Amino acid sequence: MRKDLISNKLISNLRSLISNTKTLSLRMIKSMTGYGIASFDSGSTKYTVEIKSLNSKFLELSLRLPRAFTEKEFQLRNECSKQIDRGKVNLSINVEQADRSVKAAGIDAELLKHYHSQLKAVSTELGEPSDNLLQLALGLPEVVKYEEETVSEEEWKVVEKTFQQALAAFQQFRSDEGKVLEQDVKLRIGIILKNLELVEVEEPKRIQVIKDRLNQFLSDAVGRDNVDQNRFEQELIYYIDKLDITEEKIRLRTHCDYFIETLKLADANGKKLGFISQEIGREVNTIGSKANDANIQKLVVGMKEELEKIKEQLLNVL
Numbered sequence: 001m002r003k004d005l006i007s008n009k010l011i012s013n014l015r016s017l018i019s020n021t022k023t024l025s026l027r028m029i030k031s032m033t034g035y036g037i038a039s040f041d042s043g044s045t046k047y048t049v050e051i052k053s054l055n056s057k058f059l060e061l062s063l064r065l066p067r068a069f070t071e072k073e074f075q076l077r078n079e080c081s082k083q084i085d086r087g088k089v090n091l092s093i094n095v096e097q098a099d100r101s102v103k104a105a106g107i108d109a110e111l112l113k114h115y116h117s118q119l120k121a122v123s124t125e126l127g128e129p130s131d132n133l134l135q136l137a138l139g140l141p142e143v144v145k146y147e148e149e150t151v152s153e154e155e156w157k158v159v160e161k162t163f164q165q166a167l168a169a170f171q172q173f174r175s176d177e178g179k180v181l182e183q184d185v186k187l188r189i190g191i192i193l194k195n196l197e198l199v200e201v202e203e204p205k206r207i208q209v210i211k212d213r214l215n216q217f218l219s220d221a222v223g224r225d226n227v228d229q230n231r232f233e234q235e236l237i238y239y240i241d242k243l244d245i246t247e248e249k250i251r252l253r254t255h256c257d258y259f260i261e262t263l264k265l266a267d268a269n270g271k272k273l274g275f276i277s278q279e280i281g282r283e284v285n286t287i288g289s290k291a292n293d294a295n296i297q298k299l300v301v302g303m304k305e306e307l308e309k310i311k312e313q314l315l316n317v318l
Contacts (some may be wrong), residue, residue, distance in 0.1 A: 003237060004267055016286060017047065021293050027262065028104055028175070028178060028179075028182070028266065028268060029178045029179030029181065029182055029268045029269065029270070029273075029317050029318065030171075030174040030175055030177070030178040030317070030318040031173075031174050031178045031180075031181055031316055031317065032053060032054065032055040032056065032086060032087040032270075032317070032318050033054060033055065033087075033173075033174070033177055033317050033318065034051070034053045034087070034170045034171070034173045034174040034177070034315060035051070035052045035053075035169075035170060035173050036050070036051045036052075036166045036167060036169030036170025036171070036172070036173055037049070037050045037051070037166055037169065038162045038163075038169060039157075039162065040161070040162045040167035042158070043098065044097070045096065045097055045098065045155075045167050046095070046096040046097055046098075047093070047094070047158060047159050047164040048093070048094040048095075048096075048162075048164065049091075049092070049093050049155075049159070049162045049163045050090075050091070050094075051089065051090070051091050051166050051167060051170040052089070052090050052170075053084070053087035053090070053170075054088045054089060055086075055088070055316045056086060056087050056088040056317055057242070058086060059080070059081060059084060059085065059086050059087060059089065060087070060088040060089065061077055061080055061081070061084075061089050061094075062089065062090045062091070063077065063091050064090070064092040064133060064211065065092075065093050065095070066093060066094070066095050068150055068151045069107075069151055069156075069159070071151075072151070072159075076091065076163070078091075078169075078276075079146065079163075080167075083167060083171070084170075086318055087318070089169070090169060091204060093159060093163070098225060107138075108142060108263070111142060112137050112138065115136075115137040115140050116133055116134060116137045117137060117262035118134055119137060121131045123266075125190045128198065135233040171197045176318065178317070178318070181313050181316065182263055182316055184230065184311050185259075185263070185273075185314070186263065186315055188306040188307075188309055188310050189235060189256050189259055189260060189306075190250065190304075191302070191306045192252075192256060192280070192284075192306050192307065193253065193256050193304045194255075195299045195300075195302050195303050195306075196249060196252055196253060196299075196303070197286065198293075198299050199249065199299050199300075201247065202246065202293060202295045202296050202299070205259070205293075205295075206291075206292065206293040209293070210243070210292065212258055212299055219284060228295050239262070242290075242291050243291075243292055244290070245286070245287050245290050245291070248286045248287045248290070249284050249287070251279075251283045252280065252283035252284065252287065252301075255276060255279045255280045255283060256280060258276055259273065259277070259280065260277060268294065269317065270278075270316075270317030270318060272313070273314050274311070274314050275315060276292050277310055277311055277314060279305060281304075281307055284300060284303045284304055285304075288300035288301075288304075
């Protein structure tokens with residue numbers, strides 16, 4: 001009965017603790033690492049959209065777009081914010097023209113001749129070589145003219161569809177990576193629970209060890225005949241009660257079970273799982289500080305090692 005009350009209270013407290021976490025769209029856990037690419041070739045033009053991301057506490061979005069798509073940047077950022085949530089994300093759109101002369105720069109021939117004749121006159125006057133005058137003239141203002149690039153509505157629809165395909169591939173990559181992360185953290189939670197079972201095997205042995213150790217200490221200090229056994233038993237009960245780890249074991253098992261339960265939920269996310277792992281860490285640390293036993297301490301060290309690996313993995317969970 002006492003264990004059930006403690007377990008129910010802990011679950012209630014944990015749910016209250018994480019209730020303020022930002023609600024995310026319904027999904028199983030995903031990795032923040034992702035990659036997606038899609039392309040469309042119309043024959044005359046090939047469009048390629050590539051999206052990749054690494055882990056980050058917030059959404060850090062970097063866009064690399066052709067000049068013609070600059071006006072669509074806000075729309076792309078808005079769509080990424082809705083669907084990607086978090087991560088350090090790089091989005092690039094590349095447009096390849098089969099006929100590169102279609103959007104080639106134009107040259108003002110009359111202005112180029114004017115610049116060239118002036119440069120030639122100055123070089124002759126100064127006695128300087130005139131080998132690279134044409135190259136210098138091409139670099140002067142207004143000689144090379146670039147037409148203002150714009151994207152038609154039809155062209156944008158093609159790019160937008162390609163973007164959505166790349167985004168779908170990106171999300172699928174995140175989901176697949178999320179499954180790998182899920183299996184890994186489940187395995188490590190299982191190791192922690194196995195170590196807890198071994199702690200429960202070792203725990204009864206330490207009571208007799210503590211009793212014998214204190215008895216021997218008193219015998220060496222004041223002599224066995226001078227020890228009041230009744231008082232000794234009373235003090236021993238008080239001392240052992242301070243080292244009791246029953247509640248910590250119950251709470252640790254409850255936290256681990258709740259961690260696995262949360263992994264199965266549709267709204268599971270890295271922040272929520274991070275909160276639960278912190279609670280697991282508190283119980284593991286308390287068991288270690290109360291253990292007063294070398295074998296239990298070794299098991300606790302193993303738990304801490306697995307928990308640290310879990311925390312590292314959770315940093316990459318969306």
